[in-house]
Amino acid sequence: MALTGRDRARLGGRRAAGLLAAGTAVVLALATGGSLSQAGAATQPDAAAQATAVEAKKPKPTHSQIQLLAINDFHGNLEPATGSGGNINGIPAGGAAYLATHLKELRAAAAAKGQDSVTVAAGDLIGASPLLSAAFHDEPTVEALSGMGLEAASVGNHEFDEGWHELLRMQTGGCLPDGDGQNNQNSCPDPKHPFTGAKYKYLSANVFFTNTQKTLFAPYTIKTFKDGKKVAFIGMTLENTPNIVTKSGVEGLTFKNEVATANALVPELKKKGVKSIVVLLHEGGFPADPKAYNSCPGISGPIVDINAGLDPEIDAIISGHTHQAYNCSLPDKAGKPRLVTSASSFGRLVTEVRLSIDNATGDVDRTNTLAQNQVVTQDVVQDPKTAKLIAKYKALVAPIENKVIGHLGTPSVVRTNDDSLESPLGNLIADAQLADPSVVSGGKAPVVAFMNPGGIRADLASNGGAVTFGQAFTVQPFNNFLVSMDMTGTQLKALLEQQFSGVNGPDAPKYKVLQVAGITYTWNPAAAAGSKIVAGSIKIAGQPLVDGTSYRIVTNNFLSDGGDGFPAFATATNKVFGGLDIDAFANYLSAHDPYTPVATDRISVGS
Known part of the structure; x- marks a missing residue:
C-alpha cells in the first residue's frame, strides 16, 4: 500500500x-549506510580525530542513488477531476496544488x-x-x-x-x-x-x-x-x-x-x-x-x-x-x-x-533500482x-464557465452506450452538428452527421436542471471546427465498415462506433471485419442508401482529415469549414430548452 x-x-x-x-x-x-553521528561521543577530547579516522576507514559507496519523479497525461487538470477520474481505487486523488x-x-x-x-x-x-x-x-x-x-x-x-x-x-x-x-x-x-x-x-x-x-x-x-x-x-x-x-x-x-x-x-x-x-x-x-x-x-x-x-x-x-x-x-x-x-x-x-x-561503471544497476x-x-x-494560481484563473474563467445555456428534462445525458454502441449523449451531439447553420454551403445543408465517441469526454451534467457553458465544455473540450462535405453512398458504406476494421478492428481495445444523426443502419457482430454492416440496412432520412448518390454530411475537422482510423472521410469532396463544435452544442441546447434525451434507435444490432 x-x-x-x-x-x-x-x-x-x-x-x-x-x-x-x-x-x-x-x-x-536500496541499501543504506551507517550514520556518521554514531562514530564517536562529542564529549571525548579527541572526538574530531576519531571521526576523521572512522571516515578514512569507511569504504566508499559502490552506488549513487538518484530520485526520478514522473507524471503523465495530466491534461490540464489543475483541480481534482470528478467521478472515476478523480480517484485511485476509491481514494480521492489529484489536483495540482496537492501534486x-x-x-x-x-x-x-x-x-x-x-x-x-x-x-x-x-x-x-x-x-x-x-x-x-x-x-x-x-x-x-x-x-x-x-x-x-x-x-x-x-x-x-x-x-x-x-x-x-x-x-x-x-x-x-x-x-x-x-x-x-x-x-x-x-x-x-x-x-x-x-x-x-x-x-x-x-x-x-x-x-x-x-x-x-x-x-x-x-x-x-x-x-x-x-x-x-x-x-x-x-x-x-x-x-x-x-x-x-x-x-x-x-x-x-x-x-x-x-x-x-x-x-x-x-x-x-x-x-x-x-x-x-x-x-x-x-x-x-x-x-x-x-x-x-x-x-x-x-x-x-x-x-x-x-x-x-x-x-x-x-x-x-x-x-x-x-x-x-x-x-x-x-x-x-x-x-x-x-x-x-x-x-x-x-x-x-x-x-x-x-x-x-x-x-564504477556510471551505468544504472537495475537489480538495485526501486520504483x-x-x-x-x-x-x-x-x-x-x-x-493561488488556480484561484486567480478560477476568478478569470467564472463569467465564461457559469453562463447558463439551457436546461435538461433529466438529471443528465449520459455517454453510456447501449448494445449497438449508440449513446444518448452521442445522439445529442450529432443532432447539434446537423442543425448548425455555419456548415450550410450554397443553400445545401448536411443530411447526416458523425461524431467520434472518443471526443465525448464526460456525461452532460446539470445543476438542478440548468446547464452551464462549463458543463457543456467538459463534454467537448477540443475546440474542433465543424466541416461539411460531400460523400457518395459507396464512400459512406466504406466509412461505416471502418468502425470495425483497420485500426478499429478486432485487435483494438474496442470498436469506434461513430455517433450519428440522419442515418440508420444495422451491424452484425458475428460477421467478418469489412462485412459487418448488414446489406440493405443503411437508410438516410428513411430512404435506402444509393451507392452513386452524393450526400452532404457534417463532422468535426479531426474526423474530416481521416482521424481515428476513418480514412474514408479524407476522400470526401467540397469541404466547407464552419464554426466550433462547442458553439454548435451550446446553441442547440439553448434552442431546445429544456432538452430531454431521445431514444437510441439509430444503430441496431442484427444479422
Whole structure:
C-alpha cells in the first residue's frame, strides 16, 4: 500500500531512512549506510580525530542513488477531476496544488538521504483540458507545472491539439491576439502577467520537420548531477499521432518509429559519456488488472513490443498515453529486466524511481533500482503558490464557465452506450452538428452527421436542471471546427465498415462506433471485419442508401482529415469549414430548452 501524504509527514524520519512499502517495490530495496553521528561521543577530547579516522576507514559507496519523479497525461487538470477520474481505487486523488505538495515532500525525503532528484513527464500535459485551463490556451497548466519543478517532458499527441506552432509558444512564451476572449478563450488575460513559456524542456526525438529533417524540439536532455553522474532523457511521441490529431495541427511534420529513433540515439549518447538512459515515451500498455498500479499483471499493448525492441543500453521507460497505472520490470531483448512505469492520468499518481548508479561503471544497476507509484492524496496541505494560481484563473474563467445555456428534462445525458454502441449523449451531439447553420454551403445543408465517441469526454451534467457553458465544455473540450462535405453512398458504406476494421478492428481495445444523426443502419457482430454492416440496412432520412448518390454530411475537422482510423472521410469532396463544435452544442441546447434525451434507435444490432 502506498503511503499517504499524512503518513509521510508523520514518518518523515523513517521515510528519510528509505522505508518505502516493501510490497510494491519493483526490484530490490536500496541499501543504506551507517550514520556518521554514531562514530564517536562529542564529549571525548579527541572526538574530531576519531571521526576523521572512522571516515578514512569507511569504504566508499559502490552506488549513487538518484530520485526520478514522473507524471503523465495530466491534461490540464489543475483541480481534482470528478467521478472515476478523480480517484485511485476509491481514494480521492489529484489536483495540482496537492501534486505540488507531494512532489516537495518526495524531494525532501530524497534530499535528507543526500540524493539528487529530477522530475520528468511522459506527454499529454496539456490538451483535452478542463475549461479552467483550456479557456486560456493551457497557459495556466504550463505555469503550474513549471512552478512544481518539472524539468523535462516528452511531447504527447494532445500537445498538438492547437497545432505545432502553438506548441512552440508553450515552450517559448508570448501572447496570442485572440480577441481578448474570442471563442471563449483568452491568452494572457492578466496584462500584468504575460505568459513566459515553460521552464521545463519539451523533447521530441521522433518528430521531424519534413523539409529539413530537424526535430521539432531537442531529442533528449542530459542531466548532470553533483557527483558528475549523467542521465539522459529521450523524449518520444507516439508514432501514430498524425492519425489521431487534426491534420492541420501536424502539417509539415513527420513522425518516425519510436524504437528505431531511440536506438539510433544510443551511440550518440555513449560518445558523450552517458551510460544511464531513460526514455520518456508517450505510448503505453494495458494491464489486465488496472487497479494493481504497482505491478503489470498480463500487460498488453504497444509498450510490450516497444520495450522488446529498444536497445538494452536504455535503462528505464517512463510511459503514458493509455491512462493506465503500472510499474514493473519487463525483459529487454538481451533478457535483462528493465523498468517500465506509467502513472495513470490527471496527476493522481506520481512514479518515484530510485535509480541506482554503479559508481564504477556510471551505468544504472537495475537489480538495485526501486520504483513505486505514489497516490497523490488530498490529505496534505495544498501548495500555497499553486493554490493561488488556480484561484486567480478560477476568478478569470467564472463569467465564461457559469453562463447558463439551457436546461435538461433529466438529471443528465449520459455517454453510456447501449448494445449497438449508440449513446444518448452521442445522439445529442450529432443532432447539434446537423442543425448548425455555419456548415450550410450554397443553400445545401448536411443530411447526416458523425461524431467520434472518443471526443465525448464526460456525461452532460446539470445543476438542478440548468446547464452551464462549463458543463457543456467538459463534454467537448477540443475546440474542433465543424466541416461539411460531400460523400457518395459507396464512400459512406466504406466509412461505416471502418468502425470495425483497420485500426478499429478486432485487435483494438474496442470498436469506434461513430455517433450519428440522419442515418440508420444495422451491424452484425458475428460477421467478418469489412462485412459487418448488414446489406440493405443503411437508410438516410428513411430512404435506402444509393451507392452513386452524393450526400452532404457534417463532422468535426479531426474526423474530416481521416482521424481515428476513418480514412474514408479524407476522400470526401467540397469541404466547407464552419464554426466550433462547442458553439454548435451550446446553441442547440439553448434552442431546445429544456432538452430531454431521445431514444437510441439509430444503430441496431442484427444479422
